[in-house]
Amino acid sequence: MEDNIKILIEKALDVRKNSYCPYSNYAVGASILAEDGNVYVGANIENASIGGTICAERSAMTNACSSGARSIKIIAIVGGKVDQNINEMDWAFPCGICRQFLNEFASEETIVVVAKSSYEYRMFKFNELLPNAFGPNNLE
Numbered sequence: 523m524e525d526n527i528k529i530l531i532e533k534a535l536d537v538r539k540n541s542y543c544p545y546s547n548y549a550v551g552a553s554i555l556a557e558d559g560n561v562y563v564g565a566n567i568e569n570a571s572i573g574g575t576i577c578a579e580r581s582a583m584t585n586a587c588s589s590g591a592r593s594i595k596i597i598a599i600v601g602g603k604v605d606q607n608i609n610e611m612d613w614a615f616p617c618g619i620c621r622q623f624l625n626e627f628a629s630e631e632t633i634v635v636v637a638k639s640s641y642e643y644r645m646f647k648f649n650e651l652l653p654n655a656f657g658p659n660n661l662e
Contacts, residue, residue, distance in 0.1 A: 530598035537563040550578035550601035556591035579620040598635040611638040
């Protein structure tokens with residue numbers, strides 16, 4: 523699993539370069555290893571209306587869904603100010619909307635990796651970041 527995590531972090535760092543963040547100047551990249559074995563990436567894309575902004579995590583998951591994937595094994599997230607070097611990066615935890623959005627596709631086994639680099643990261647079970655979540659099972 524550690525090799526997968528390092529690959530996902532590197533892909534998130536790479537896609538972060540495509541972030542469009544002229545308002546916050548905070549670039550985020552995310553990569554998802556889906557249950558289908560494929561990796562899907564996304565960057566944050568801001569909008570002047572603010573409400574039209576999409577975070578990197580949701581961007582990656584919509585990429586996965588558009589390709590037919592519906593279940594997340596691991597998601598890696600990296601972020602920080604555009605001009606920060608890798609040694610100054612923040613821990614870019616998913617926002618509340620992203621946590622709720624990802625809950626639709628996460629399981630008890632889903633791992634969330636919040637990283638500064640491929641050698642400095644934290645791992646969480648998804649339900650640690652969104653305990654007692656409302657999701658599809660509540661509607662059965």
